[in-house]
Amino acid sequence: MTDYTRPLLLGYARRDLYLSDQHVERLKVELTTFAAVEGFAMGSTYVEQRETAPAAFSALVESLNRYELTAVVIPDWRHLALIGEPERVKREFERVTGARFMLYDTP
Numbered sequence: 001m002t003d004y005t006r007p008l009l010l011g012y013a014r015r016d017l018y019l020s021d022q023h024v025e026r027l028k029v030e031l032t033t034f035a036a037v038e039g040f041a042m043g044s045t046y047v048e049q050r051e052t053a054p055a056a057f058s059a060l061v062e063s064l065n066r067y068e069l070t071a072v073v074i075p076d077w078r079h080l081a082l083i084g085e086p087e088r089v090k091r092e093f094e095r096v097t098g099a100r101f102m103l104y105d106t107p
Contacts, residue, residue, distance in 0.1 A: 009035045009102075010072050011045030012060050014079045031073055034104045040071065053082040064097045073102045 011031045018024050028045050035042035044063070048056040060072065080086040094100055 006039060006041040007071070008043045008067065008069055009038070009040035010043045010060060010063060010069060012048070012057065012072055012074050012079060013045060014048045014050070014082060016050045017075075017078060027075065031104060034073060038102070043069075048079075048082055050082060057083050061093070061097060064099050070099050071102055072099055073104050075104055077103075 009031075011028070013024065013027060015021075015024060018027070024047055031045055032042040046056040046060040046063075048054070063069070064072070074080065077086040077090070080089040083089045090101055
């Protein structure tokens with residue numbers, strides 16, 4: 001159940017960086033725990049498929065703008081590489097959306 005008293009955090013990850021869908025599901029659970037520790041409620045995690053990129057990223061940006069959210073958690077900067085050079089994507093993303101990326105390092 002989502003805690004609506006906390007700000008909402010969205011996630012973003014590339015599917016091709018995980019061995020299986022089971023690993024992606026484990027990541028989603030870990031991101032939910034991370035969100036709670038950081039004072040957020042975890043919303044959707046947008047999972048990018050190499051074949052359809054940047055569809056998930058575009059949907060993420062649309063959600064951020066629609067709900068005026070301020071943060072997205074990613075496992076590491078490589079997850080942005082399908083969109084472009086990660087540092088450039090980060091700068092442009094933050095400029096356009098006003099949101100920031102938070103890094104979650106998987107254990």
